[in-house]
Amino acid sequence: MLELVVWCAVGAVVARAFLWVCAAAREVLHQLWVTRDIPGPPSYPLVGSFLAVAGPQEELYEKLVALRRQLGPTVKLWLGPVLVIIVSRPRDLELVFTDPRLQAKPWLMYASSLEPCLGAGLITMSGADYRRHRRIIAPSFAQDVLHSFAPAFNANARRLSERLAELAETGEVFDASPLSRMCTSYTVCETVLSADSSRLEEDREAVVKAVYRGVTLMFHRGIRPWYRSDLLFRLSKNYHDYQEMVRIGDTFVSKVLDLKMEAQQQTETARQEEEAEAAAAPSKSRRNKAFLDHLLSSEEGKTLTKEELSGELKHLVAASNSTTSDTLSFFMYCIAIRQDVQDKIVEELDSVFEGDRDREVGLADLPKLKYLERTFKETLRCFAPAPIYARQPDSDVKLPSGVTLPKGCVVVVSPHFTHKDPDVWPDPAEFDPDRFLPENSRGRHPHSFIPFSAGTRSCVGQRFVMMFLKTAAATVLRRFRLETPPGGPQSVADIRAIFSLTLHVQGGAQIRARRRE
Numbered sequence: 001m002l003e004l005v006v007w008c009a010v011g012a013v014v015a016r017a018f019l020w021v022c023a024a025a026r027e028v029l030h031q032l033w034v035t036r037d038i039p040g041p042p043s044y045p046l047v048g049s050f051l052a053v054a055g056p057q058e059e060l061y062e063k064l065v066a067l068r069r070q071l072g073p074t075v076k077l078w079l080g081p082v083l084v085i086i087v088s089r090p091r092d093l094e095l096v097f098t099d100p101r102l103q104a105k106p107w108l109m110y111a112s113s114l115e116p117c118l119g120a121g122l123i124t125m126s127g128a129d130y131r132r133h134r135r136i137i138a139p140s141f142a143q144d145v146l147h148s149f150a151p152a153f154n155a156n157a158r159r160l161s162e163r164l165a166e167l168a169e170t171g172e173v174f175d176a177s178p179l180s181r182m183c184t185s186y187t188v189c190e191t192v193l194s195a196d197s198s199r200l201e202e203d204r205e206a207v208v209k210a211v212y213r214g215v216t217l218m219f220h221r222g223i224r225p226w227y228r229s230d231l232l233f234r235l236s237k238n239y240h241d242y243q244e245m246v247r248i249g250d251t252f253v254s255k256v257l258d259l260k261m262e263a264q265q266q267t268e269t270a271r272q273e274e275e276a277e278a279a280a281a282p283s284k285s286r287r288n289k290a291f292l293d294h295l296l297s298s299e300e301g302k303t304l305t306k307e308e309l310s311g312e313l314k315h316l317v318a319a320s321n322s323t324t325s326d327t328l329s330f331f332m333y334c335i336a337i338r339q340d341v342q343d344k345i346v347e348e349l350d351s352v353f354e355g356d357r358d359r360e361v362g363l364a365d366l367p368k369l370k371y372l373e374r375t376f377k378e379t380l381r382c383f384a385p386a387p388i389y390a391r392q393p394d395s396d397v398k399l400p401s402g403v404t405l406p407k408g409c410v411v412v413v414s415p416h417f418t419h420k421d422p423d424v425w426p427d428p429a430e431f432d433p434d435r436f437l438p439e440n441s442r443g444r445h446p447h448s449f450i451p452f453s454a455g456t457r458s459c460v461g462q463r464f465v466m467m468f469l470k471t472a473a474a475t476v477l478r479r480f481r482l483e484t485p486p487g488g489p490q491s492v493a494d495i496r497a498i499f500s501l502t503l504h505v506q507g508g509a510q511i512r513a514r515r516r517e
């Protein structure tokens with residue numbers, strides 16, 4: 001009898017495995033057939049077109065750009081049995097961003113590579129859980145919450161300025177990227193995490209380092225499918241660094257949450273005192289009640305468990321830090337090369353601030369800094385810091401260009417493909433902020449410019465980014481001129497980028513600062 005039960009169990013397992021293999025094979029055959037006309041690099045048994053993108057990390061970005069150049073706006077890649085389709089035409093993208101069949105994130109690129117480190121959160125989730133979390137988180141980035149960040153934006157811009165003053169004094173050439181990272185991380189701590197700086201000071205430096213290292217390590221693990229297995233990853237020389245980074249992130253976020261929850265349990269008297277203080281000094285009260293406070297005090301926010309909150313905070317820290325600091329680094333590098341663009345920014349700043357170099361950047365100043373905003377947009381066009389993101393169709397979807405995205409494939413969007421398309425952006429290698437003048441944007445498809453993705457899964461932080469970056473630039477450029485040293489790149493097109501989870505300046509943004517007369 002026992003023998004019969006064992007045989008039945010084994011039979012059931014084998015039958016299930018067989019059905020699974022048949023279903024997978026059917027899906028692959030269907031994908032092969034449906035995408036037979038999409039161009040792609042040569043594909044070989046087992047490895048597919050892996051050889052076209054394999055090699056050192058420094059070369060991956062250039063390889064993808066070359067694929068776009070050789071093969072056109074829609075490219076197919078077989079990575080082993082996984083079909084990847086890169087889509088870049090704006091009309092196709094419109095459907096990718098808005099069609100309900102394309103809202104899921106592929107497990108292979110998101111949950112399996114990011115969740116071991118960050119836990120679940122907006123970036124990796126799909127389905128009903130995702131919609132619930134987005135409904136809870138998005139309102140915490142509302143205009144009034146963002147406005148309450150202005151003092152932190154100014155304080156950290158000033159901190160960056162002080163550091164530049166020291167470097168200007170010596171005249172030395174320095175890499176702007178670590179400075180951008182420090183300025184961004186402090187800002188994110190004080191705004192998104194609403195962290196009480198004084199109680200987290202000692203951890204923060206470690207977190208700044210861990211975030212940057214973390215992005216590199218998550219990418220390192222993410223593009224090597226065999227490292228999905230913890231057992232194999234333990235053999236990697238990066239395993240200990242990775243674990244240390246996870247530990248630093250977990251400890252920091254847990255400490256932030258504990259401090260917040262402790263603050264929430266203040267006695268009624270203390271709260272009343274705080275409210276009275278807030279009534280007397282509204283700007284201070286708004287500063288205290290920033291993003292996380294807002295989230296924790298909203299009715300829906302209270303429904304998130306500590307684990308869910310911790311995951312979301314780690315996602316926000318990961319999503320905001322590198323992308324924003326990379327943009328600031330590329331921006332500084334671009335205007336150091338393009339002195340004519342920098343001159344125009346300074347002209348605008350002199351007019352808006354009436355020559356005052358020390359006044360804080362007020363909320364009313366930001367909309368007036370139109371040329372500065374165009375320069376940031378042009379920086380994001382040339383060096384979109386989120387170089388790829390992806391979706392997975394839950395059924396076949398036909399795009400306006402006629403291409404069919406088969407169910408289960410990985411649809412990759414790379415802003416670089418779209419932003420460098422000469423049919424969309426004439427002379428795409430030229431750095432020209434005036435492309436974004438209203439008269440020059442007329443007739444351009446809204447999905448031609450996609451650094452923040454678009455549609456239902458677009459970046460929740462894009463208004464935060466522009467406010468912060470404009471404040472930082474307006475503070476720094478009123479005081480300093482940024483220059484490249486002799487022998488540095490002659491044009492923006494000479495800047496080399498390195499591809500990780502985000503896009504960094506290869507070799508660092510080597511510049512010099514000079515105090516303005």
Ligand code: HEM
Binds near residue numbers: 134453462
């Ligand atoms: C220049 C800076 C930034 C860029 C270029 C950027 C870009 C993007 C892109 C392309 C996505 C979509 C990713 C995907 O579909 O996988 C995204 C999502 C996201 N971003 Fe940003 N981001 C930036 C800054 C920020 C900041 C400052 C925050 C938060 C304070 C933030 C929070 C998020 C979140 C939570 C998501 C997931 C949204 C969702 O799926 O619902 N980002 N970002």
